[in-house]
Each structure stands twice: as structure tokens, then as C-alpha cells.
Amino acid sequence: MHGIPPPDFYKANWYAAVDKENSKIGVGVIVRDSGGLIIASLCSSISLSPDPLLGEAVAALGASSFYSELGLNQIMLEGDSLAVIQAVQHKDESWSPTGLVIRDIKIVLSKVQTWSIHYISRKFNVIAHALAKFALTCSEEHIFMEEYLPCIQYLL
Template identity: 70%
Template sequence: MDGDRKGQCSSLNHNSKTWRKMWSLQAPQATKSFLWRAAKESLPTCLNLYKRKMVDSPLCPVCHRVPESVTHAIWSCSAAQDVWSMSTKRIQKLNVEDGPFVEVLKPLLENLSSHELTEVAVTARAIWNKRNQWLFEQSFHSPFQVVNILEWTAPPSSFYKANWDVAVDKGKSRIGVGVIVRDSSGMVMASMCSSMLLDPDPLLGEAVAALKASTLCSNIGLDQVMLEGDSLAVVQAVQSREECWSPTGLVIRDIKLVLSRICTWSIHHISRRLNVVAHVLAKFALTCSGEHTFMEDYPPCIRNLL
């Protein structure tokens, strides 16, 4: 009996670490609550409802092959796997077995970075929403649509968040820059599309895009700003005190100079899949000429993403 108690205590301690790490994710509260419900096996899957005698069949309503457990619904169903196959390679390569969903989460929480875990949380919720839309509204979303229905995380109250990205046209030696600035309620304060001739070096292009985002925030008088982009190298360079005299390094110096005029600022790296609005703006910028800034407005290309 003593051995049983020790085993239970160890298991509880392990789960306690899982819960703490899960609740510390940089994701919307609703998404973390969804993940907690999934880990507690409390989602209304067909199997759970069948056990409560609320439905006639436990089979998955999507594939109709096996009972729909929580793990099956948001991880191992063929429809779910179609979505996970579009995630980052580190997520795809993890060998996760079927079982209670908390057992699926543990290796993910132990092996993935913070922004990869945010991607997992948001994607899992998007898959569940896709399943519900299919079941209750007969509305079908392709895997590509699902991975783009991802949630933007609002900044704290009184802060503004600027997301930036770049698109590169190597054939024409052009880059397109996309920037969007939103407040803590998600309202768009400004957006920008900028196209220019530039050596098609992706890192240099990302640095130029970050400079455009910083300058836009400074020019419209924002004094508490969070910047987000999907170039880890640029984010780390801006955070570093080291200086580099390469073309990219000189742009980084300009970014730091512009940000020094802003009272409170921070810069963060996020997954491209969480930066989709800025990415679409950057692609759209390649079809434009020059630079276009929209105050409290945005181009039609991102209307369905906001």
C-alpha cells in the first residue's frame, strides 16, 4: 500500500508540473482553459457523451472509424493529422502515442519552445472548433483555413502591439513589408504596406520591416509598444547590446535608435502561423508601388483575418 501511495504522489507531482507549465503559456486565457479541459478529458466528445448515455454512438463523427476520445478528436483523427502535418517540423517529429490527452501534452510541454507550445495550444483549439463547425453547422474548413484561424494575443491594457513581416521577390529584387498596429482591445490603430527595391536577403528584409514597424509606432506617438515578428535573428539582434557593421547590423542600429524615443517597448519572436496578418500584408505589398499607411484602417486583403 505504501508503494501505491508513493506512485500516486509521484504521478500527481508530475501532473502538477504539467498544469503549471500549461497555464504559463503565452496564449489567450480561453485557449489555455480549452487545453486544461482537454487534459482533464472533459470535452464533450462522442465517447464522453456516450458514456453519459447522451448519444447513441461513441464513434468519431468525422472519420466514423473509432470511438471519439479527446486525443482522437484533436490529435490522432485523420482530419486532425491533416492540420498537424502543416505545423512546424519539431511538432511533427515528436513521437506521441495515443492515450489520455494529458499524456499527449507531457512530451510536448517537455520538448518544445514557448512559441511552439503556443502554436500547439492555438492549433488544438482550432481543430476542435473545426470539428464543431462540421458537426453542428455542416461547415467545412480545409487544413489551410484551420491553421490560419489562429488567435492574436492582445497586449496589456494601455500597450499597443505592432506585428511586422516581409515578403521577398527574388526575381525582381523587391521586398514587401507589412505592419499592423493594434491596441489591447484588438482595434487597428494603423497598418502599412511598403514595397521597395532591395537586395533580396531575407534577414536584411526582416530587419527593414522591423525598422518600418518601429518608425510607424514612433511617428504616431505611441509610448508603450510591444513588437512581434517571426524572425528570431532580428529579435535577438535588437535585444543584444552587440553592434555589427553589416548592412543588416546598420539597420538594427537604426531600430534601436528609433525605439529609444519610445518610453516603454519590448520585442518578441513568434511563429509565422501566429503572424499571419502581417504576412498577408507583406505579400500584398509586393503588388503595390511605394509605401501606403492607413490610420485606423487596413487594406481589404486582411479583412477576414481580423
């Protein structure tokens, strides 16, 4: 379900890049409005066990929390980790590290008026991917409002 969100909705795509050598996860999030315009983007890196599933869950939590911080109430989340998406959609709980992050995502989303989460093919998630890769080179979080990092200019 890639594309532009319905009127009055915002869409966030997220991606996690894993640097196994340095035990680091790069998180990239891009938020668009119903007109397809970029309203915000986020790059951050976290020192974490280089587990790809945990990284994707942390990135989805980052996207959910970013929405919350922006004060958005009608949201669509899109990511290319089917396992994370299914875990958020189901009621089952797990006490694994990834399960605890999924629980946090559900808590954040429970405070949002209307939300949905969808799978998107990796080939349609290239902007969030580029942001996550860039995040691996950053030592601090970067948030851009109504503008974007030069590292994604060629993708727009």
C-alpha cells in the same frame, strides 16, 4: 507571446516578403491597441537586395518607425525572425547591412518610453504576412488608420 497587449500598450506585428526575381522587399505592419482593435496598418515595398534577414530587419525598422510616427510611447513589437529579435535585444553591433539596420531600430526604440520585442510563430503572424505580400504589388506606401486593406478582410 501572441495576443492582446497589456492596458495602455500598443502592439505591432511585422513581416517581410521577399521577391528575389525583382530584388524587392514587401513590408507589412499591423498595429493594435490593448482592446485588440486595429488602429493602423502599413504596406510598403523597397527595392533592395533580396536577403531575407535584411528584409526582416528592414520590416522591423518600418514597424519601429511607424510607431514613432504615430506618437505611441508604450509598445510591443512582434515578428517571426528570431535572428532580428535577438540582435535588437543584444548590445553587440555589426557593420553588415543588417547590423546597420538593427542599429537604426535601436536608435528609434531608444526614444520610446517603454518597449519590448518578441518572437511570434509565423502561424500567428498571418495578417502582417498578407500585408507584406500585398506590398510587393504596390508602387507606393499605403497607410490606413482605424481601417484596413481588403486583402486582410478574410483574416479578421
